[in-house]
Amino acid sequence: MTKKILLSVFLLPATMAFAQQYGGMWIPTELNEKEMKDLGMKISAKDIFNPQKTSIKDAVVQFNGGCTAEIISPKGLLLTNHHCGYGQIQAHSTVQNDLLTNGFWAKNNDGELPNPGLKVDFIVDIKDVSHQILEGTDNLAEPELSKKVNSNIEFYKNAQKIESYQSISVKPMYYGNKYYAYTIDTYKDIRLVGTPPQSIGKFGSDTDNWVWPRHTGDFSMFRIYADKNNKPAEYSKDNIPYVPKHYLPVSIKDKNENDFTFVFGFPGKTTEYLPAIAVDKIMKDIDPAKIAVREIALKTLNEKMRTDDATRIKYASKYASVANYWKKWIGEIEGLKKSNAVEKKKRYETSLISKNQEIKTTLDQLNNLYNDQAPYALFNAYYTEVIKNAETLKLAEDYYNYISAVEAGKMNEKELNKLKDKLSSFYKDYSAELDAKVTAKLLALYAHKIPQQSLPSDFDKYKDETQxxxxxxxxxxxxxxxxxxxxxxxxTSTDIQKAFSNQDKLIETLKKDPVYLLYTSIREAYMKNTDSQFNALQNKIDVLQKKYMAQQMATDKERKFFPDANSTLRVTYGKVKGSTPRDAVSYDYQTHLAGVIEKYIPGDYEFDVPQKLLELYNKKDFSIYKDKTGDVPVGFTATNHTTGGNSGSPALDAYGNLIGLNFDRQWEGTMSDINYDPRFSRNIMVDTKYILFIIDKFADSKWLIDEMKVIK
Structure with a gap:
């Protein structure tokens, strides 16, 4: 497809109906300003993102490469989710000083806790560089196409003049039909300021994860520090709180259904434009395989964590991470079925073919490739999840990659130090005894699920998990x-530096190590019987998916297309709204502190409530944080199209004021990564009234409130 046709597609007018039908994660330089204003927005697109002037984007950061966070004071105070800061909170926790259980609130700047390795990224500019990156690629096929694109990207990046603390990232959009360049400022001195106890920050834990109604105070607070010139710097006690170009005023006004809201953050990954057959394979094969692996790992970890506090603290962050997508995939399957996603995709494909017969050829080829790939895709899902969740095998993989890099002459000092740091951090929260049980059970599953011809020759002996x-x-x-x-x-688990002191001996010993030999036997069988076949077919699928994406945009003149999420800065917008996900089931858009008390189970690991919070509720000591009901609002839902990576994203009102903190999606709508459906797709946010109530009344940290601009 020519660049001229592509451009005409992007300039097509949007319609309300299509926004509701398809959702949207919009590049902030290409917002549907008219539609946003029609829905109730009172500011301009330039107020949201303007590389030349101060705008809301100057208060939004990517938090440690995965979540989102936002600045809420002129002193660099940073708000994100409790689960986004969980690793840092855990790192500062011990059995004697358990910040996870007790919470933590600095009483002044001197009490804020440093976090080595934690960083935040500001996006200071976004440019459409499709012309530069696609130059000279018109007649190229793979692998020459990728080589030329990568060469053009490197040429572009090297030509940019940037500061020492800046970087340039070039990202493909629309499956490589367009490219955008992002200029990034990175700050590396980020300190923990405050966190509620997990009985607030994780209230409901696994049971309530991904579901509504929700009563979780999922927030934590950090602060960005800078050098005396307000520039990024490595941690130093001489650094001072960062003075932002913009910070978000915090609104504690009451919310009403159908109020306009938008979410500004870094959604991780969506695949909204896949063909029907791909969605069918995910729903019936891939997700169930991944769920099965994680189910075993979680059950085994949980049995130990529930009876041993040291293990609970050591594995808290990892358990939450494994459980998060396990439950999401379960909801995704149900949502895809309930929304009739596959049939909906098939109807859309039929409509496209009626307008453009060339699309039939593309889809026929994609159908054949997905069917050919199906067994290899299933094996890939099991292999990837087993290695990831059997930590002992994941460790072996790290050592295997180390040996491979050394033997290829690619292990320099910088990479070696990164590996040592990674391993030191890993061993701190690793139990070989516990993981031996996890690994044993996962190997039994693997032995049963993978055909014998694709397994190591003697793998039958692992079919019985008890043995x-x-x-x-x-x-x-x-x-x-x-x-x-x-x-x-x-x-290795006590002194990684000394363990690596004699590289030749280490490598020689590793190659005879029983865990290493177990891992390599599984890997070699996978690489021989699955990996190359899977990737060869995937490469062909990727080429056709790019073509299909271009054909969709050129053919469907009524639809406004947005690029799939890829961890770049996006805006999604919608309205505060409840939902009716099932027959005779209706959800309000707002939950309250009364709901926390209704769920309260004394001593329960998910639903316990701190004594002080109970006292505040019983006294109705709500101050300015109650709403028109007389209670403190805790969470609310809206129709914003969010995904992983949007955790911690600011939820903003029509004027750009902070009204909530995005942290989850409604379980019935988790399929929105693949098939957004306005009937079920709701994002879940912590209400700013609850956040400030906890900071002020529960934590006695009004000094933090005093930093903020509170809109009453």
Whole structure:
């Protein structure tokens, strides 16, 4: 498709009906300003993103490469989700000083806690560089096409003049039909300011995860520090709080259904433009496989965590991470079925073909490729999830990659130090004994699910998980990878620097290590029987998906297209709204503190409530944070199209004031990554009234409130 046709597609007018039908994660330089104003927005698109002047984008950051956060004071005070800051909160926790259980609130700047390795990224400019990146690619096919694109990207990046603390990232959009360049400022001195106890920040835990109604105070607070010139700097006690170009006023006005709202953040990944057959495979094959693996891992971890506090603290962040998408995939399957996603896609494809017969050829080819790939895609899902969730095997993979890099001459000092830091951090929260049980059970699942011809030759012996446990425990107990055996006079789990002090000996020992040999046997069978076949077919699918994307945009003249999420800065907008996800089931858009008390179960790991919060509720000591009902609002839902990465994103009102903190989606609508459906798709946000109520009345940290501009 020519660039001229592409341009004409992007300039087509949007319609309300299509926004409601398809959702949207819009590049902030290409907003549907008219539609947003029709829905109630009172500011301009330039107020949201303007590279030449101060705008809301100057208060929004990507938090540690995964979540979103926002600045809410002139002193660099940063708000994000409790679950986004969970790793840092955990890192500062011990059995004696358990910040996860007790919470933490600095009493002044001196009490704020540094977090080595934590960073935030500001997007200072976005440019459409499609012409530069696609130049000279018109007649190229893979792999020459990718080589030329990558060469053009490097040429473009090297030609830009940037500061030492800046970087340029070039990202493909619309499956490589367009490219955008992002100029990024990175700040590296980020300190923990405050967090509620997890009985507030994780209230409802696993049971309530992904569901509505929700009563979770999912927030934590950090602060950006800078050098004396307000520029990014490595941690130093001499650094001072960052003075932002813009910070968000915090509104505690009451919310009403159908109020305009928009969410500004870094959504991770969506696949809204897949053909029907791809959605069918995800729903019937891929998601169920991933769920099965994580179900086993979670059950095994939970049994130990519920009876041992040290393990609970050590594995808290990892358990939450594994559980998060396990439950999401379950909801995704249900949502895809309920929204009739596959049939909806098929009807759309029929409509496209009626307007453009060339699309039939593309879809026929995609159908054939997906069917050919199906068994390999299933094996890939099991292999990837087993290695990821059996930590002992994941460790072995890291050591395998280390040896491969050394032998290829690619292990420089910088990469080696990164690996050592990664391993040191990993061992701190690793239990070889516990993971031996996880690994044993996952190997049994793998042995049953993968055809014998695609497994190592002697893998039948792992089919019984009960028999596996002593086998894997024995292997683990004789391994330097698990830290149970010594190398270079020490254990890898206690002194990684010394363990790596004699590289030749380390590599020689690793190649004979029983865990390493187990991992390599599984890997070699996978690489021989699955990996190359899967990737060869995927490469063909990717080429056709790019073509299909271009054909959709050129053919469907009525639809306004937005690029799939890819961890770049986006705006999504909608209205505060409840939902009716099932027959005779209706949800209001707002929850209140009374709902926390209704769910309260004393001593329960999910639904316990701090004594002070109970006292505040019983006294009705709500101050200015109650709404028209007389209670404190806790959470609310809206029709914003969000996904992973939007965690911690600011939810803003028509004037650009902060009204909530995005943290989840309604379970019935988690399929919105693949098939947004306005009937079910709702994002879930912590109400700013609850956030300020907890900071002020529960944490006695009014000094933080005093920093903010509060709109009453």
């Amino acid at each position: 596996n446990i002593p086998i894997i425990e024995n292997i683990s107990n004789h391994s330097i990878i698990t830290g149970k055996s010594e190398i270079n006079g020490t254990s």
